[in-house]
Amino acid sequence: MAIISAFLQLTIVVFFLIAIAQTVEESAKWICTSTDLCVVDSAANIGDAKRFESQNDCRLSCGRYGAIWPMPTGDCNLSNERVRFDPWKVRFNVVAPDPATTQYLRESNRIFVSNMLKECLRNCSLPTSKEVYVKTTVSSNSLVLDWGTNETYQLSLRTTEMATFVDVKAQTVYGARHALETLSNLITGSKENGLLLVKAARVRDGPIYPHRGLLLDTARNFMPLRVISRVLDGMAASKMNVLHWHVVDSQSFPLEITRVPELQQFGAYGPDLVYSRVETQNIVRYARLRGIRIIIEIDGPSHAGNGWQWGPMSGLGNMAVCVNQQPWRSYCIEPPCGQLNPLNENMYGIMREIYEDLAEVNAPEETIHMGGDEVFIPCWNRTDEITRRMRDTGYDLSLRSFYKLWAEFHQKNLDSWDNVTQRQYARNPIPKSVILWSSHLTDPDIIVEHLPKERYIIQTWVESDKTLNNDLLLKGYRIIVSTKDAWYLDHGFWGRTEYHNWKKVYDNRMEVHPLVLGGEVCMWSEFVDQSSVEARIWPRAGAAAERLWANPKLSSLLVQTRFLRYRERLLSRGIKPDAVIPKWCVLNEGQCL
Ligand SMILES: *[C@@H]1O[C@H](CO)[C@@H](O)[C@H](O)[C@H]1NC(C)=O
Ligand SMILES: *[C@@H]1O[C@H](CO)[C@@H](O)[C@H](O)[C@H]1NC(C)=O
Ligand SMILES: *[C@@H]1O[C@H](CO)[C@@H](O)[C@H](O)[C@H]1NC(C)=O
Ligand SMILES: *[C@@H]1O[C@H](CO)[C@@H](O)[C@H](O)[C@H]1NC(C)=O
Ligand SMILES: *[C@@H]1O[C@H](CO)[C@@H](O)[C@H](O)[C@H]1NC(C)=O
Numbered sequence: 001m002a003i004i005s006a007f008l009q010l011t012i013v014v015f016f017l018i019a020i021a022q023t024v025e026e027s028a029k030w031i032c033t034s035t036d037l038c039v040v041d042s043a044a045n046i047g048d049a050k051r052f053e054s055q056n057d058c059r060l061s062c063g064r065y066g067a068i069w070p071m072p073t074g075d076c077n078l079s080n081e082r083v084r085f086d087p088w089k090v091r092f093n094v095v096a097p098d099p100a101t102t103q104y105l106r107e108s109n110r111i112f113v114s115n116m117l118k119e120c121l122r123n124c125s126l127p128t129s130k131e132v133y134v135k136t137t138v139s140s141n142s143l144v145l146d147w148g149t150n151e152t153y154q155l156s157l158r159t160t161e162m163a164t165f166v167d168v169k170a171q172t173v174y175g176a177r178h179a180l181e182t183l184s185n186l187i188t189g190s191k192e193n194g195l196l197l198v199k200a201a202r203v204r205d206g207p208i209y210p211h212r213g214l215l216l217d218t219a220r221n222f223m224p225l226r227v228i229s230r231v232l233d234g235m236a237a238s239k240m241n242v243l244h245w246h247v248v249d250s251q252s253f254p255l256e257i258t259r260v261p262e263l264q265q266f267g268a269y270g271p272d273l274v275y276s277r278v279e280t281q282n283i284v285r286y287a288r289l290r291g292i293r294i295i296i297e298i299d300g301p302s303h304a305g306n307g308w309q310w311g312p313m314s315g316l317g318n319m320a321v322c323v324n325q326q327p328w329r330s331y332c333i334e335p336p337c338g339q340l341n342p343l344n345e346n347m348y349g350i351m352r353e354i355y356e357d358l359a360e361v362n363a364p365e366e367t368i369h370m371g372g373d374e375v376f377i378p379c380w381n382r383t384d385e386i387t388r389r390m391r392d393t394g395y396d397l398s399l400r401s402f403y404k405l406w407a408e409f410h411q412k413n414l415d416s417w418d419n420v421t422q423r424q425y426a427r428n429p430i431p432k433s434v435i436l437w438s439s440h441l442t443d444p445d446i447i448v449e450h451l452p453k454e455r456y457i458i459q460t461w462v463e464s465d466k467t468l469n470n471d472l473l474l475k476g477y478r479i480i481v482s483t484k485d486a487w488y489l490d491h492g493f494w495g496r497t498e499y500h501n502w503k504k505v506y507d508n509r510m511e512v513h514p515l516v517l518g519g520e521v522c523m524w525s526e527f528v529d530q531s532s533v534e535a536r537i538w539p540r541a542g543a544a545a546e547r548l549w550a551n552p553k554l555s556s557l558l559v560q561t562r563f564l565r566y567r568e569r570l571l572s573r574g575i576k577p578d579a580v581i582p583k584w585c586v587l588n589e590g591q592c593l
Helices: 004-024 053-059 099-117 174-185 225-237 262-267 277-288 346-361 378-382 385-393 399-424 468-474 502-506 533-537 539-548 556-572 584-586
Strands: 029-031 038-040 077-079 083-084 090-095 132-138 153-159 164-170 187-189 193-196 201-205 211-217 242-246 292-302 368-371 436-437 456-461 480-481 518-523
Touching: 029 053, 029 242, 038 436, 053 187, 053 556, 090 099, 099 174, 132 174, 153 174, 164 174, 174 187, 174 201, 211 225, 211 539, 225 242, 225 277, 225 533, 225 539, 225 556, 242 518, 277 292, 277 346, 292 346, 346 399, 368 399, 378 385, 378 399, 399 436, 456 468, 468 480, 502 539, 502 556, 518 533, 518 539, 533 539, 539 556
Parallel strands: 090 132, 132 164, 211 242, 211 518, 242 292, 292 368, 368 436, 436 456, 456 480, 480 518
Antiparallel strands: 029 038, 077 201, 083 193, 153 164, 153 201, 187 193
16 A cells, blocks of 8 residues: 555656656747747757747747737737736726717627637636736727728737736727737737736737628528628638628529518528528627628629519519520520519519618618629520510610610619618718629720719729729729639639639739728639538638738738738637648748748
């Protein structure tokens, strides 16, 4: 008995000694080199360099921007020292002009705490921790989130012997929530109890572009709500502010329009594969608490079919034509075919009901995307009902006539949209601009004739070597850029398209011009669904997020270490990004360039 006990004691002592040795060794292994790499110290490097307990600890302040993604556009000064703290010792103080903004900031704090706790590596409670006071001051009572919203913020952090003080100042709640996102980038897990926080910091920051978007297509393949929420979580972590929801297309119409239940009854893949009105309202709310607008696209006249087939049986006539028609190559660009009937007044009536619903579920200031891409003239031209009515009303069958018809489709819908929003939100005096995809109708030579620049914003989706963006800017149009050969996240999975890796996404430079509102990466869903969409989007969308936030001069080569840390942060928040490099290269910075 005594022998066993002595043996046990010895074993415990030995374990203890090994544990101490490891702590000492591991607690100070990492250094930040003069070229901003976090590496394990080797004999050659022994000097008085500051030591860090882990690579992530080192990364918090290595390089001008530390671990902050996207990079701040103003001052960024981060201390090499750390405070170890207990996340339950973080205290919040909100100074805001009214109850609505106060409530918003309390919710932001809650989201921040939940993200912070995800950084905990082991037991995060630390009885010896001092308090961390986070004070947020917002001056404007506006909750409007659009292209005019001021998203800038200032963050300062200092630590005294008493406590740590974080001071956030912003004009709007949206700037303030970005500041909390930055603050979360100044925190990392620790090998011991508690979390590590940069001991002092000063950051001034604000985005270059007001439109930093991601398109998500839920029509080709349905995405459950939890997938959409996680996409929004990833966008919030990346300070992206627009989810362009391509919710319907010719394949399916999964959106409940309470005024016209037939759309979803005839158009959804199944009764469960629908976003109810309440769910849509919840998505909008969830997004806005994360600084994100939802712009809903009802594509037309093309990319519309299923969901619109019930006209004849309800006495409303053919609201869409060429629906599911074969051989599809004669009627559309991608099966199943379908194109709205621009000469059926009932179709405009239904469109107006859709707008009534959308205006109600979304924020008062929000606009819509009207689609307008890939109109296939032969579909209309091969439909007797349309060509007959065209001839009767004085059109010939020239291309010019069809463009006129197409433009009138948009104009009539715009009139409905104006009518709906001006009645629902009578206090918004200026009619809202809507968004359209670039198309034949937006060719620089003919756009002016059809689409007034005060009312239509053009989302371009051409290759980077095309001149369309410049041509439209010269004519005074506002644009949103979705460079096809860099920002189409579905490429590489169909036809002759090539996959664009994160570096290609990052290096997609755009002009800084007051009429360039920003850009969007596009996640079309023909070849992706809930089981793989996160890895298809992330971390690549984050590369676009930094391009849009900061328009950096640096190339992707110089930001890789910070990007890899960003990817890891997505992982800790429960998102499943694709891998971009072997783990060995992550651990051995600078060895795989
Ligand atoms: C950055 O912070 C340190 C420590 O607070 C300070 O000494 C230094 O002047 C600051 N640098 C800049 C550029 O503000
Ligand atoms: C975490 O650490 C605290 C303080 O060191 C201790 O009181 C607590 O029991 C620990 N919790 C767990 C789950 O280990
Ligand atoms: C945004 O708000 C800040 C104050 O937080 C102000 O300094 C800045 O000028 C504002 N920017 C614009 C474009 O209004
Ligand atoms: C439409 O069809 C008619 C005859 O079928 C043809 O003459 C005309 O060129 C077509 N229009 C367009 C724009 O293709
Ligand atoms: C909106 O449309 C209705 C019905 O067509 C019409 O009576 C009303 O005058 C319109 N309102 C506006 C502001 O255009």
